[in-house]
Every structure is written in structure tokens, then in C-alpha cells.
Amino acid sequence: MEQILRNFFLFLSKNRFFTKLAKKYGLRFGAGRFVAGETIPNAVDTIQKLNKKGMAVTIDHLGEFIDSEKEAKEAAEGCIEAIRAIGKHHLDSQLSLKLTSMGLDISEELVLENMHKILEAAEEENVFVTIDMEDHARCDKTLELFKKLRSTHENIGTVLQAYLYRTAEDIDELNEYHPNLRLVKGAYKESPRVAFPDKKDVDENYKRIIKTHLLNGNYTAVATHDDQIIEFTKQLVDENNIPNDQFEFQMLYGIRVERQEELVNEGYKMRVYVPYGNDWYGYFMRRLAERPANVAFVLKGVAGK
Ligand code: FDA
Numbered sequence: 372m373e374q375i376l377r378n379f380f381l382f383l384s385k386n387r388f389f390t391k392l393a394k395k396y397g398l399r400f401g402a403g404r405f406v407a408g409e410t411i412p413n414a415v416d417t418i419q420k421l422n423k424k425g426m427a428v429t430i431d432h433l434g435e436f437i438d439s440e441k442e443a444k445e446a447a448e449g450c451i452e453a454i455r456a457i458g459k460h461h462l463d464s465q466l467s468l469k470l471t472s473m474g475l476d477i478s479e480e481l482v483l484e485n486m487h488k489i490l491e492a493a494e495e496e497n498v499f500v501t502i503d504m505e506d507h508a509r510c511d512k513t514l515e516l517f518k519k520l521r522s523t524h525e526n527i528g529t530v531l532q533a534y535l536y537r538t539a540e541d542i543d544e545l546n547e548y549h550p551n552l553r554l555v556k557g558a559y560k561e562s563p564r565v566a567f568p569d570k571k572d573v574d575e576n577y578k579r580i581i582k583t584h585l586l587n588g589n590y591t592a593v594a595t596h597d598d599q600i601i602e603f604t605k606q607l608v609d610e611n612n613i614p615n616d617q618f619e620f621q622m623l624y625g626i627r628v629e630r631q632e633e634l635v636n637e638g639y640k641m642r643v644y645v646p647y648g649n650d651w652y653g654y655f656m657r658r659l660a661e662r663p664a665n666v667a668f669v670l671k672g673v674a675g676k
Contacts, residue, residue, distance in 0.1 A: 381560035384656035414647035428464040433648035434472035443474030447485035458496030465499040504530035506559040532557030533577035553592040594621035
């Protein structure tokens with residue numbers, strides 16, 4: 372049953388009609404539990420609260436699967452606005468974005484133009500930018516663009532997904548850039564031709580890539596809510612004398628909040644991924660797919676409206 376629900380929410384996450392409808396009608400169905408709000412002031416308020424609790428943030432101006440050059444440019448402007456707010460309010464925050472929102476499916480030229488503008492604003496405000504990883508079909512192109520941008524900008528990192536067979540090779544190939552990488556399990560529906568279908572194999576591969584990247588001396592963000600992976604990382608860094616400033620834990624806003632606080636109290640760097648904006652639908656559906664038990668929130672949300 373859980374697998375059916377998971378596939379159902381992942382299917383819904385790609386629905387462009389619902390995406391547009393959701394933008395029009397605003398945050399609904401309990402999505403506010405996972406999304407900081409629709410505007411920059413909402414996001415600034417949330418970041419300030421998290422910073423006060425000793426947590427760093429990466430802010431995500433929500434957006435994906437846009438259809439026109441105009442929308443891509445607006446999304447880039449939204450990112451720049453977020454970067455300026457980080458600078459203005461002296462927030463401890465990075466920025467995360469998706470290349471599809473920058474025009475990945477339209478043209479490379481458009482993405483590069485948008486990304487250069489964003490990275491230049493980010494340099495001025497001393498903000499680090501992470502390119503989220505989307506579905507497998509866009510992985511090659513995303514890594515190719517990352518390498519191009521990394522050759523001219525220091526303040527950029529990206530994400531690799533443990534569920535993909537290719538990731539162990541990608542980690543080795545990217546090593547020459549000494550990249551700051553966020554490592555995750557992977558959130559999209561992928562075919563067994565390209566991704567481990569079995570959770571046990573994903574977890575094993577996850578541990579393998581965390582170990583490789585850390586032992587290569589690279590900055591590593593371990594982005595998970597899974598205690599088993601967190602404990603593995605703690606032990607690995609202890610055994611190999613890896614300093615606390617070479618890695619961090621990351622979790623999503625609204626998920627395992629107490630665990631986030633515990634990690635801060637234990638002295639680890641904790642970064643919370645804070646999404647905001649009106650394009651909340653796809654992000655929300657993927658969170659429901661990860662944990663169909665959260666559907667209870669949707670039902671409460673529906674009942675409450
Ligand atoms: P797993 O799914 O095995 O969950 C472990 C435990 O965590 C569960 O048993 C449950 O207790 C708790 N949990 C997990 N999800 C929950 C939820 N939605 N609600 C409540 N509890 C939950 N993916 C991607 O493909 N590209 C990307 O760029 C990113 N970026 C990203 C940034 C950050 C900061 C995080 C934390 C995650 C991502 N992800 C991502 C998502 C990632 O790939 C993955 O889908 C989720 O993190 C869930 O996997 P876990 O590692 O948490 O383990």
C-alpha cells in the first residue's frame with residue numbers, strides 16, 4: 372500500500388496542471404508544515420528563528436518545470452531577491468535552486484545567463500549556491516553545467532543521489548573540482564535501469580559515497596533524516612579525525628525538528644533546507660511520497676478549509 376501511495380504522489384508531483392493551479396490558489400492542504408511561506412518576509416522570519424537556534428539555512432525559492440524564457444528570468448530574479456535579503460538581514464543562509472526553473476529544458480544559453488547573474492549577486496553578498504539534483508534524465512546536463520559554472524565561480528556546489536548506479540563514478544569524476552557536495556538518497560521516481568530499486572542497496576551506496584567524498588578531503592553535506600546514516604557519518608569522522616568544519620548535516624524544514632536541535636546541541640553543524648514561494652506543489656508531493664503517513668496532514672488541511 373505504501374509503495375502504491377509513494378508512486379501516486381510521485382506521479383502527482385509531475386502534474387503541470389496541478390502545479391499551475393496550486394500557484395494560483397496559494398499554500399494549502401497542510402503544505403505550510405514543509406514550506407516557510409510564499410514571500411521573502413515569510414522566509415526571512417523563518418531563517419531568523421532557525422539561526423537563533425544555532426542552525427544554518429539553505430533557502431530555496433521554489434520553482435521547477437517552467438515553460439517560457441520569461442518564467443525562467445522571473446525565477447532567477449526571485450533567487451537574486453532572496454540573495455539580497457540574506458545580505459541585507461545578515462542571515463546565515465545559502466541558496467538552493469533547480470536548473471529546470473532557470474530554463475534547463477529551454478536552452479543552455481538561458482540557464483547560463485541566469486546562473487551567472489545569480490552567482491555574481493551571490494558573490495557580492497557572500498552567499499553559497501547549491502544546484503539541487505532533479506530526475507535522472509537531467510543529471511548529465513546538470514553535472515555538465517555545474518562543471519562549467521564551477522570553473523568560473525567558487526561559490527557553487529551541487530547534489531548527488533545515492534539511488535543512482537552512476538553516482539559512485541560521478542563522485543570520482545568530480546573529485547578534481549574538490550566540490551562542496553550535498554549527498555542525498557534521491558527523491559524522484561526512477562527506473563531500475565538507472566537506480567537501485569532496493570532501499571538497502573541505496574543505503575549501502577549512500578554510506579559508500581559519504582566515505583569516499585569525506586576521505587578525499589572534500590566538504591560534505593550529509594542531507595538525511597535517517598539516524599542510521601547520521602550515526603554512520605559520526606563514527607566515520609571520529610575514526611578518521613575529520614574536522615567538524617569539513618562536513619555538515621542537513622534536513623528539510625519541518626521534518627524531524629527535535630533531531631535537528633539534538634545535532635546542534637551535540638556540536639554538529641546543522642543546515643535546514645527552507646523552501647518558500649508559490650510554486651510549492653511538486654516539492655510538497657515529493658515530501659508526501661517519502662512518508663505517506665504525512666497524508667494525515669493533508670486530510671486535516673482539507674478538513675480545516
Ligand atoms: P528515509 O526516506 O529513509 O527516511 C528516514 C527517516 O526519516 C524516516 O524513517 C522518517 O522517520 C524520516 N522522514 C523521512 N522523510 C520524511 C518526511 N517527508 N516526513 C517526515 N519524516 C520523514 N533529493 C533529490 O533528489 N535532490 C535534491 O537536490 C535533494 N535535496 C535535499 C536537500 C536536503 C537538505 C534534504 C534533507 C533532502 C534532499 N533531497 C533531495 C531529498 C532526499 O533525496 C530524500 O528523498 C529525503 O531526504 C528522504 O530520505 P532520507 O535520507 O531522509 O531517508
